[in-house]
Amino acid sequence: MAENTNESNSGENTKSLDFVRSIIAEDNKTGKHESRVHTRFPPEPNGYLHIGHAKSICLNFGIAQEFEGLCNLRFDDTNPVKEEQEYVDSIQEDIRWLGWGWEDRLYFASDYFGQMYDWAAQLIKNGKAYVCDLTAEETREYRGTLTEPGKNSPYRGRGAQENIELFEKMKNGDFPDGTKTLKAKIDMSSPNMNMRDPVMYRILHATHHRTGDKWCIYPMYDWAHGLEDSIEKITHSICTLEFEHHRPLYDWFLDQLEIFHPQQIEFARLNITYTVMSKRKLLELVQQNHVLGWDDPRMPTISGMRRRGFTPASIRDFCKTVGVAKFNSTIDIALLEHCVRKDLNDHAPRVMAVLDPLKVVIENYPEGQTEELEAINNPNDPSAGTRSVPFSKVLYIEKTDYMENAPRKFYRFTEGREVRLRYAYFVTCNEAIKDENGEVVELRCTYDPATKGGDAPDGRKVKGTIHWVSAEHAVDAEVRLYDHLFTKENPDDTEEGENFTANLNPDSLKVLTNCKLEPSLANTEPDFYCQFERTGYFCIDKDSTPENIVFNRTLNLRDTWAKIQKQQKK
């Protein structure tokens, strides 16, 4: 089932299961559905997948894997005016990238339109459905309100034969859009609005991305979805909470038809702080150019997170960690970031790169000399080996690694303080040279030749170790820094009359163009990712070219010093 997932836990073990898995384990035990487990992920191809979908994907494909069952990918393409092939393609790419597969079980609701039509005719013959001539507005009026019952449509009493004929004419395109619907005959006074004669088919003279102009009537979700599940012999139809009060209708259709009856189970959708999760809002961000596209690295879309450098394993880990329940919760984005850092920490090779360069001259280092120093690729993974990094008289370090009149707690460069250049030497700063504006532009330093490699033979210690890049050998690059897309935990927390976009973070993207990389980064693969030591995790952006190397910052490293500074400012 899953192509490269490590997570495995048998659905039968005694570990605590979430409520969905508990239901399934129980059904398995009692032999319901012959102890078969078959789930499905049923996206509508009307947008890009986001992290909320990933939760559902991991749930459905994960359950199938754990219970040794199957999970189908099914496009719920019942509304041609909103759906496009582009989305069909991107959705498949994203699910595969996440590490899941569906073998030959790729299905489309549109392939079932014929069967659905026949079943509708059956309901009509049984007096359970009728063609209604009410307009959309009239239908709304007849439906009643939350506290008042609706009233029967004047067309409710049409005979079966008349209904059949009208329905066939609807199918044949004899009526314009919106003039007729097929409705289920249930109960206009039901306290559940969904049961007040819900629409099963509407007339839509629209070209469908798969069936073309073959159909001009299209089934509504409530009518279609259970049938799709039933046709595919789905045992457990897992969906989100808002479908809870659609379940009686889901059940009603299947009962009337007396066909295979899957069990619908609802769970709470995923919410995360500092971002939005509705397709509508994501679309608005894209269309109003608040972001650069669906795959903007700040977006919570799968494609955005992929471009940002989040790994499939970390997203799967996150989805597993957040759990499954019916409580409407909001997950702290720090948990997502934790899962990403955890995976990257294990696998990302370390390199040195300077984002905001400050020139350093080692005054007592021989002019024109270059030494190759050995650097460890991943301290957490000895098998990653080592590489050599060139050292010379003129270097770059981060501007933030020097401070004038630094406090004792500042372990980096300040006049007279000895620090270690990682894998290189102990170096002492003698003087900071300033430009006419008083800004520090260069550090004059001396090194201790006896400390080559980074250790002092006399055993003396230094508190600080900083990264550096040899100026002569440095590779230039552009680096894009990302931060939360919104400044508020809940972007919908707005002033009266404001839209969630009022909470957009103006600093969510910062582009740095004068970054200096160690030379090993001159040629990298398109999907290369790494850790810039002491800075964060980075990956090559799709905009990167050999002439203009572009890195995205996936996430910064946790930064205790920044935290201390922030506290002192308060």
Added chain:
RNA sequence: UGGGGUAUAGUGUAAUGGCAGCACGACAGACUCUGAAUCUGUUUGUCUAGGUUCGAAUCCUAGUACCCCAGCCA
């Protein structure tokens, strides 16, 4: 004020009548050639009020708060 749901630490999530646990966060310390990682410790919780019981997060009763539903969207 119709109906359907849900309430456990700052945020999530376990415990199915028997010691309220875990993760993330926060805080403190150890270690450190990444102020990272790692390790150790601390902190904070059963929505409220009654009841049943030797014993209640769990069962009962009554409240409270929040979410969802009046598309020919899904």
